[in-house]
Amino acid sequence: MTTTQWCLAVPKSDAEAMRRRLAASGLLDRRLKPRAEGGRVLLPVTEPCEGARRCAFEQFPERLMLPRHELVGGIAIMQEDDPAGAERLLASRPSLHTVLFPESAVEGEYRTRRFTVLAGTTTTKTRYTEYGLRFDVDLGLAYFSARLATERQRILSLMSEGECVLDMFAGVGPFAITLAPRAQVVFAADINPAAVHLMIHNIALNRTRNVVPILADAAHLSRIGMPSIDRIVMNLPLAAREFLDTAFSLCRDGGWIHLYALQEREGEYLPLLDGLPAGEVTEREVRTYSPGRWHAVYDIRVEK
Numbered sequence: 015m016t017t018t019q020w021c022l023a024v025p026k027s028d029a030e031a032m033r034r035r036l037a038a039s040g041l042l043d044r045r046l047k048p049r050a051e052g053g054r055v056l057l058p059v060t061e062p063c064e065g066a067r068r069c070a071f072e073q074f075p076e077r078l079m080l081p082r083h084e085l086v087g088g089i090a091i092m093q094e095d096d097p098a099g100a101e102r103l104l105a106s107r108p109s110l111h112t113v114l115f116p117e118s119a120v121e122g123e124y125r126t127r128r129f130t131v132l133a134g135t136t137t138t139k140t141r142y143t144e145y146g147l148r149f150d151v152d153l154g155l156a157y158f159s160a161r162l163a164t165e166r167q168r169i170l171s172l173m174s175e176g177e178c179v180l181d182m183f184a185g186v187g188p189f190a191i192t193l194a195p196r197a198q199v200v201f202a203a204d205i206n207p208a209a210v211h212l213m214i215h216n217i218a219l220n221r222t223r224n225v226v227p228i229l230a231d232a233a234h235l236s237r238i239g240m241p242s243i244d245r246i247v248m249n250l251p252l253a254a255r256e257f258l259d260t261a262f263s264l265c266r267d268g269g270w271i272h273l274y275a276l277q278e279r280e281g282e283y284l285p286l287l288d289g290l291p292a293g294e295v296t297e298r299e300v301r302t303y304s305p306g307r308w309h310a311v312y313d314i315r316v317e318k
């Protein structure tokens with residue numbers, strides 16, 4: 015049976031690396047068989063993204079009946095409250111231990127969701143691996159998304175050796191621990207004690223020596239005697255705007271701020287930079303969030 019889906023066409027030599035990246039970020043449509051076309055491989059993706067086009071694919075026969083889901087380690091998060099589908103999903107992959115259904119949207123200051131267990135072990139904890147790093151997460155207690163895996167690697171690729179980095183909204187530490195190998199030091203703050211607790215655990219799990227976890231409201235960071243920062247990550251899409259003054263005060267001249275935003279219009283967040291010492295700004299789409307709304311990142315060069 016064939017079906018039409020969005021896909022990315024990549025050179026054969028890059029196909030396996032790209033397939034892994036898409037799988038890690040939850041974008042690979044695992045129900046469909048990738049296929050060759052000329053010197054390229056067509057990789058089916060679950061949602062439109064930059065460079066994607068529509069193509070016909072054959073379905074994997076054994077996965078025909080599996081419900082749509084997002085994977086985080088051994089947990090599958092389903093989009094429908096379908097216990098029978100959850101049982102089929104659980105049986106289809108030996109690595110899965112739990113299937114969850116979100117009862118709420120991402121909510122509250124800690125940006126967490128409430129879940130119902132549809133199948134498997136009653137837990138919201140799991141171990142997730144990303145580019146060789148391990149993260150213990152508890153989806154009920156602290157925010158975590160596997161969909162930013164590629165974005166974390168992009169920020170790493172922008173860094174020079176020995177940078178001093180600040181992750182203002184660090185959660186369980188995925189950005190901070192990913193960026194640490196190229197940094198002199200990474201300060202990683204979060205207001206959620208459970209997130210900071212897991213971050214400390216993940217720092218030890220990955221034998222990272224240069225991440226400084228901070229349990230604090232980011233609004234207070236300029237008062238704790240921090241050195242001048244080369245690069246700041248601001249991943250709190252709905253409220254990061256409230257912390258821009260603090261970020262600009264902490265970042266050195268010539269440094270960079272990566273501001274994540276949920277937006278409905280290109281350039282929606284640019285007016286927030288009026289009156290701030292911002293130089294070059296590049297805006298890019300990270301991923302589609304919902305129809306008409308996307309997760310964007312603004313790479314902002316600080317010019318004081």
Ligand SMILES: C[S@@+](CC[C@H](N)C(=O)[O-])C[C@H]1O[C@@H](n2cnc3c(N)ncnc32)[C@H](O)[C@@H]1O
Pocket residue numbers: 123124125156157158159162182183184185186187188189203204205206209230231232233249250251
């Ligand atoms: C969208 S999550 C991002 C977490 C992490 N950067 C990641 O990519 O997984 C935002 C985080 O900001 C934290 N947060 C919310 N308000 C904060 C504040 N005022 N100061 C510090 N952290 C805050 C939340 O607890 C949450 O862990």
